[in-house]
Amino acid sequence: MHELSVANEIVKVAIREAEKRKAKQVKSVHLVIGKLTHLSKDQLTFCYNVLKKDTILKGSNLVITEQEPIVRCISCGYLGPVNKVSQDELGLWAVSLTCPKCGEAVEIKEGLECRIKAIKMVVA
C-alpha cells in the first residue's frame, strides 16, 4: 500500500542522479527489495511507470531483484536462510525468527532492503 511513496522516492533519486550527470536518457533503474519487506514488485513497477511520465525516466524500466532473507543466530552463529514453519492446517508457511540449527533467536541480516543498486543512463 505504500508502494506509491516508495516509488516516488526512487524516481526522485533517479532524476537527481541523472541531472547530476547531465544524462540524456535513463535506460533502467535497478532495485533490490528484501523479501521481509512488505513491498510488492508488481505494485512498485506500476507506480514507477505512472510516475516516470513527463520526466527524464520516461523511457526507462524499473528492474527489481528480490533478496532472500539471511539471518544470523545470536547463540550458535548460524548464518544463512531464514527458518520457515509450515502451517499444515492452512497449507501456508511463515518465516520464523528462530535458528534452524539450534532453535534460538536470530537477527535479520538481509531481507529488509529497498536499495537502488544502479542506474543505467546515456550521458550527453
Place this chain on the structure above:
Amino acid sequence: MDSSSVIKPEPGEVFDVELEEDILEANRKLAEENAERLRKYGVRSFDIMGSVGSGKTSLIERLVEMLKQGYRVAAIGGDAATTIDAERIGRHGAKVLQINTGKECHLDANLVKKALAKLDLSSIDILFIENVGNLICPADFPLGCEKRIVVISVSEGEHMVVKHPYIFAEADLAVINKIDLSTLMDVDPSKIEKDIHLMKPSLKVVKTSCKTGEGVTDVIEALSL
C-alpha cells in the same frame, strides 16, 4: 583527486551508475534521530501498531488512566483523517497531538519528527504513538520508539498471525485484545499465542480486555513501566 584519474563515460555511452542507496534506510536514519531526541529528554516511547478496530486507542486510554498518577503522559495519534482518537485519549488527561496522514497507510519517521518538534519533550515522561490501523505497512517504517507493540484482537479471527507474520517480527510486545469475546467468537487466544511463538519465540505476549481492564497491568509490566 587528480581529475585525469576519474573515469568518465564517452558521449552517448550507457553509463552504469552504482548507487547502493536504500529508500527504506532513509526512514531508518530519521527514526534513529527521533530515538536520540527522545532519549535526550528521557522520554519513554512506544509505537502502538495493529489493525483497524483491534483496540489500539482503547489500550492507550487504559494505559493513560493507570499511568497518569505517576507519569506525565502524552500521545500522538495517527489516522488518515479526523481527530477522534486523539480526543478520546485526551479526555483521560494526556497531552495529545493528531497526525493526519491523508492517504498514507502508516506513520513514518519524518511525520513523527515533525510531531516531536511540536511537543515540549521536557514535560513528558511517556509517549504513546498510535500508528495508522494496518498490519502491513507500519512494519517497514520504524518511528524511533523504544518499543513497538502490535495489538490484535480475537474478533479478527484466529489466523491473524500467520496471515501477517512480518509485523510480529518487528514487534517487541504482542497484545491479544478482546479476550472477553473469545467464547462468543469461538477463537482461542492460546492458539494465537502459539502462532506468535512459532514465528518469534522471544516475543512477549499479553492477553487483555481493554473493555474490562483485564491484563492491562501485565502490559505495563511488560513495558517495564
